[in-house]
Amino acid sequence: MxxxxxxxxxxxxxxxxxxxxxxxxxxxxxxxxxxxxxxxxxxxxxxxxxxxxxxxxxxxxxxxxxxxxxxxxxxxxxxxxxxxxxxxxxxxxxxxxxxxxxxxxxxxxxxxxxxxxxxLLNNAATEPATGSPTRGGRPETTAEKNDDGWLINGRKSFTTLSPILTYFVVSASVDGTEAVADFLIRNDRDGLSVDETWDSIAMKGSGSHDIVMDNVQVDEDDLVVYRTGGQKRPAGWLLHIPACYLGIAKAARDAAVSFATEYSPNSIEGTISDLPNVKQKIGEIELAILESDHLLYSVAEKWDDADEEARLMMGPELGAVKLSVVNKAIEIVDLSMRIVGAKSLSEKSRLQRYYRDVRAGLHNPPMDDMTIVHLANQSISKFI
The missing domain is CATH 1.10.540.10 (Acyl-CoA dehydrogenase/oxidase, N-terminal domain)
Structure with a gap:
């Protein structure tokens, strides 16, 4: 189907x-x-x-x-x-x-x-020398104009999905200008290769390897975006990031509550889910999930219903969703592991994987410090 x-x-x-x-x-x-x-x-x-x-x-x-x-x-x-x-x-x-x-x-x-x-398609924008593209660093990857189109040279890191991408959208500095452009590169172009560098302990299955471009020739119309400056518009679609980490957090919650309702040490009657301290942690988890659900999906609904003018004002709000939901997801996984105890650190426990994976959200855009500054600036601007 x-x-x-x-x-x-x-x-x-x-x-x-x-x-x-x-x-x-x-x-x-x-x-x-x-x-x-x-x-x-x-x-x-x-x-x-x-x-x-x-x-x-x-x-x-x-x-x-x-x-x-x-x-x-x-x-x-x-x-x-x-x-x-x-x-x-x-x-x-x-x-x-x-x-x-x-x-x-x-x-x-x-x-x-x-x-x-x-x-499948993904952006290839991050480079070792520039860090996150949201910080504004100029790409060291270069695009040189020639008679056949463009010649691309460089290396990109953290290229998620690289083992199976059909298309890479590669940002590059345009030779001889101050402009930065995006180029569409198919995976079968000569000179394009995947260097399997991904050794993170979090999100191991994301295939976020480096891609290397060694004199990759692309057509003239493969230049898909040309930027000479200016601020990027807010991107509602980036809420897929907090949605991901909220999903991981809910998996951790399920694992912890399932354990609590089944585990019965001989020191107590019933299961540990009857203990006040365990109920306290479960309640805190549910509160964090409730808050995250409401924030994530209410802002997503607001984005769906907004016109372009309203969307242009939503940047700080979108960043706040990511910051809040991801940090709450980390808190939820931590509380879940506290419920399960030392068993949560066993290789056989999925909680240790959730613990590693959920922390990756701190390093996805936008970064927490940038979000806080944008929220502060938005507040200050109302009084200037």
Missing amino acids: NIIESGSIEERIELLAKTIEPFADRADENDKHGKFPFENFEDLKSIGYPALTVPTKYGGAAIGLKEMLKYQELISKADGSTGLSIGWHMGIMKDMGEYNTWEEEKYAEVARDTARTGA
């Missing part, structure tokens, strides 16, 4: 839930051996999931942000690496389709490929 053709959100959730049933067990195995979850993406492609955010005219479903986040949270609860990874593709395709970021013919080519074959 194809998820695009499903008639309602409830039917899509049912299909997706059935599709991702094996993901959690695979996540244990892949984490243990540092393997990329190829099977998960084949399963998602088999139901047409990568095309859900593609415009309907190109074969997608053009779903809203709130709906996308519900699916992303569900996938991430089963496997955080898979959820975060596919989230980049889903969000970027959604954003470009809504804002006509590229020339229509070029976007249509990629969108139809996604709908037809499940082709």
Whole structure:
């Protein structure tokens, strides 16, 4: 069954839930051996999931942000690496389709490929010398104009999904100018290679390796975005990040509460779920989840309903969602591990994986310090 053709959100959730049933067990195995979850993406492609955010005219479903986040949270609860990874593709395709970021013919080519074959795309923007692209560093990757189009040279780090990407959107400094441009590079271009550098203890299955471009020749129309400065507009689609870590947190909650309702040491009657101190922790977890659910999905709904002028004012609010939800997710996993105790540190416990994975959210954009400054500036501006 194809998820695009499903008639309602409830039917899509049912299909997706059935599709991702094996993901959690695979996540244990892949984490243990540092393997990329190829099977998960084949399963998602088999139901047409990568095309859900593609415009309907190109074969997608053009779903809203709130709906996308519900699916992303569900996938991430089963496997955080898979959820975060596919989230980049889903969000970027959604954003470009809504804002006509590229020339229509070029976007249509990629969108139809996604709908037809499940082709995947992600940005390749981070470099060792520049750090996070949100900090504004100029890429050391270069693009030189020639008679055949553009010659690209450089290296990008943290390129999530690199083992299976069909398309890389690579940022590069345009030779002889102050401009920075994005170039669409197919995975079969000569000179493009994946250097398997990903050795993180968190999100092991995300395949966030380096990609290397050694005299990669692309066509003239593969230059898809040309920037000469100016501030980037707010990106609602980046809420796929907190949705991912909230999913991980809910998986940790389930593991802890399940343990608490089953574990009965001989020092007490009943299970530890009857103990006041354990109930206190479970209640704190539920409060954090309730707060996170309301913040994440109310802001997503606000984004869906907002016009362009209103969206331009939502940057600090979007950052606040990411900061709050990710930090609460870390708190939830910590409380869950306190309930389970030392057993949570066993290699056999999924909680130790959740603990490692959830902390990766601190290093996804936007960074907490930038969010706090933007919130402060927004407040100050009202009195100037």
